[in-house]
Amino acid sequence: MxxxxxxxxxxxxxxxxxxxxxxxxxxxxxxxxxxxxxxxxxxxxxxxxxxxxxxxxxxxxxxxxxxxxxxxxxxxxxxxxxxxxxxxxxxxxxxxxxxxxxxxxxxxxxNHKETYFHKNLAYNRLKKELLVDGLEIKLTKKEYKLLEYFIDHKEQVLTKDLLLEHIWDIDGDFVGEGTLNVTINRLRKKLDDKGAWIQTVFGIGYKWSENHV
Structure with missing residues (x-):
């Protein structure tokens, strides 16, 4: 609400x-x-x-x-x-x-649904504005796309191939898992995530979870 x-x-x-x-x-x-x-x-x-x-x-x-x-x-x-x-x-x-x-x-x-709220995080996708504990966090274009894709598919296990396809390949940027891993680690650091929001599903990919403590 x-x-x-x-x-x-x-x-x-x-x-x-x-x-x-x-x-x-x-x-x-x-x-x-x-x-x-x-x-x-x-x-x-x-x-x-x-x-x-x-x-x-x-x-x-x-x-x-x-x-x-x-x-x-x-x-x-x-x-x-x-x-x-x-x-x-x-x-x-x-x-x-x-x-x-x-x-x-x-x-x-x-259209208040444009803003995603959970715990200490708020993200407005139209303004491309991310707040963590009330402080604005700047992201790169790919980090914004990755964050939105995670939020739109929260609690779903997303394979690395799927993330690469929807975040990079769709723009004609064909990159490997190394780029994906670096971008995710950078996003985690900006979110002060510590593996809670973006969870690693070993051998498969990642999942955005709202069930962390």
Whole structure:
């Protein structure tokens, strides 16, 4: 299910939104405007009037879609919010039920399945963005393709020949097992994997596993 970050300094309102969203099955993180949290999430509900730094000023800190929430319903403020690229603008007081429907619309529009989440890893295949423990990890083109192929075939044993065919041969790059092994070891190191995500199936190939501890 999608992950949502609620950035709101009114604790009662923040807790109310978080409770309602969790009832819908969403994973929710809360920030009172002082923590500067940037979890890998699918959507940010961002209050405009925050301590230290306004929501408008914080908007650029997030890579996820944003719905602004504010008590200010002036047209100029709303236009400013949209100029910053927000998906929607909700004014207080508002219906929690309506807010949840707006959240669902934005998530459908952005097709939240484009992001793969598991434990401390988040990978957005459209942005080619990999986060491990919240830190962005840069991959090479082949490493991205290898990661995506593993994720698309998680828990399946993939032979070395199959990986070579789909990652290299399809581009006309005919290489041997040595190149595959080097690329996998490099990807493991970047993931801080230690053989947990990408498991070696001796004599056959490799498997992407979500069942590691």
């Amino acid at each position: 999608s992950r949502i970050l609620v950035v709101e300094d009114d604790k009662m309102l923040s807790d109310g939104m978080a409770y309602a969203l969790k009832k819908e099955g969403f994973t929710v993180f809360q920030d009172d405007g002082t923590k500067s949290l940037d979890h890998p999430v699918d959507l940010v509900l961002l209050d405009v009037n925050l301590p230290i730094k306004s929501g408008f000023d914080r908007a650029g800190d997030y890579k996820s879609p944003i719905i602004f929430i504010t008590a200010n319903n002036k047209e100029a403020e709303m236009l400013r919010g949209f100029s910053l690229g927000c998906e929607d603008y909700v004014t207080k007081p508002f219906s929690i039920a309506v807010l949840i429907e707006k959240v669902k619309v934005v998530l459908r529009r952005h």
